[in-house]
Amino acid sequence: MTDARLPAAIAVTAPAVAPMPTARSKARQQREQQLLELAQQILRQDGFTGLTMDRLASLSDVSKGTLYNHFSSKEDVLTALSVDSLQRLLQLFQHASTFSGHSRERALALHHAYHKFSAAEPTLFLCLLSAATPGVMEKSSPARMLQRQQLEMQLLQYCQQVLSDALADGSLQLPVGVSLEQWSFINWALAFGCNALFVPLRQLGLFAGLAAPQVNLHSINLLFDGMGWLPLSSGWDYQQSWQQISLKFDSAANSESTLAHSAQEQA
Amino acid sequence: MTDARLPAAIAVTAPAVAPMPTARSKARQQREQQLLELAQQILRQDGFTGLTMDRLASLSDVSKGTLYNHFSSKEDVLTALSVDSLQRLLQLFQHASTFSGHSRERALALHHAYHKFSAAEPTLFLCLLSAATPGVMEKSSPARMLQRQQLEMQLLQYCQQVLSDALADGSLQLPVGVSLEQWSFINWALAFGCNALFVPLRQLGLFAGLAAPQVNLHSINLLFDGMGWLPLSSGWDYQQSWQQISLKFDSAANSESTLAHSAQEQA
DNA sequence: GTGAAAAGTTGACGGATCGTCATTTTAGGT
DNA sequence: ACCTAAAATGACGATCCGTCAACTTTTCAC
Secondary structure, eight states: OGGGGSOHHHHHHOTTTSOOOOHHHHHHHHHHHHHHHHHHHHHHHHTGGGOOHHHHHHHTTSOHHHHHHHOSSHHHHHHHHHHHHHHHHHHHHHHHTTOOSOHHHHHHHHHHHHHHHHHHOHHHHHHHHHTTSHHHHTTSOHHHHHHHHHHHHHHHHHHHHHHHHHHHHTSOOOOTTOOHHHHHHHHHHHHHHHHHHHHHHHHTTTTTTOOHHHHHHHHHHHHHHHHTOSSOGGGSOHHHHHHHHHHHHHHHHHHHHHHHHHHHHHO | OGGGGSOHHHHHHOTTTSOOOOHHHHHHHHHHHHHHHHHHHHHHHHTGGGOOHHHHHHHTTSOHHHHHHHOSSHHHHHHHHHHHHHHHHHHHHHHHTTOOSOHHHHHHHHHHHHHHHHHHOHHHHHHHHHTTSHHHHTTSOHHHHHHHHHHHHHHHHHHHHHHHHHHHHTSOOOOTTOOHHHHHHHHHHHHHHHHHHHHHHHHTTTTTTOOHHHHHHHHHHHHHHHHTOSSOGGGSOHHHHHHHHHHHHHHHHHHHHHHHHHHHHHO
């Protein structure tokens, strides 16, 4: 954290501590990204059963040995994909937190980002779900797990920041015996539950008549109203807020995906 | 469905349609239960990585061929375990719905049952999580998936029943544009999210200071308050309700587990 | 520029696990 | 006691995982 404040001389004499991005590591990271892109494509096309290390290697331009130089196991690939998802989510959260509105609207924007990501990238979201599974966690590399943990913490920072803001501006009050952590956890849990359950339950034929965005918005309204987060849904049109967020947010996502697309085509 | 109404003669001449529980099928089902018990034990002891079909076969008193006569794949074993969990949850829900109190307390009892199960049987709960994963769903037998679907529908029936009761007795009102399905889904999602996220996030070192039951109760209170479910948490001591439910419920669970234990030892 | 050391790449290989199937064993009926 | 159908067995082929010794490329000192 404080490394940035150290004299340059130290940084030069001890580059191993804060390694500067060499051209080599840059290329390595880029290729890792390509491999993950390919893995994702395989998942989309042939499902999770179709993802095989041999297949991933043969469809890519590297051999199996090199593949294992990037990922410690097949499960590590899944965790890497989930790390990728978390990084993208983090960006989306950064954008969302800039939404100009009161604190509850900003919180809504965070939920919106989470929801839109789960809807736009169902495969990645399933990776996120799978990566929380014991069978995957047991076989992932510690380094990757650490990355995951740090990213989740950063995401939570955004949640807690909005809650802090709300406490500061008086639109929200913390009851005695309740911690800010608790509320951010509950927010996280509700968002995860709604989005993670929707697709599988629909596949099973349950809740056929439900529309994802409506349910999502509604669930958030219930929770925020329960928290007493002003203005309550009875005194504000959050449907409209949601649409406004969509407008600002979806266009940003589009321009981003366009950028990603062109970058992908160049490669 | 209407087979039960057919004359006995037909049932005798076509027993395959509505198979009576023969001694053979009885024994088969009993052994399947033993196998699942063993699988669970392996999972507890050696994690999900340690569960192998060869190992399960060798540790049991049947061969691999017979094992595959029960389960179509390794993943099918996990789904079978999740089906088992759902059946036990169904029983717990049945008990919970008999709690004598107002409708919101009964709903709380359902959440309590769900939470207690996740806490008392973390391994089975992780099976429930894993079984919602694409890699497992893709490889499970259709028959088992159907069982799972039907059980989840039955569980949802209990949720919706309590909600219906609340609407009937006036303690809850459905806003325009909101369906009973939506509310039951949101309840399900919150409970799933809270319980499914708690263990993995704790393992990652997040939310170290949170106590599971408190958070659970608190999240339910927020949601129910948001729904306007009377009496609100400001006008009723749901902490005490939770404890009362625990008292009645945990003792029931204990006597049950005792029964199960003795039954297990007889077998 | 050159050569050697370091870093990176490769695909063949051993091992583990999966799922099947021909053969053997068991159970139920006459 | 014998026959037949269902069930159990474990050896087997196939698949996939992860490793490693040999080989290629890059780096760097001289």
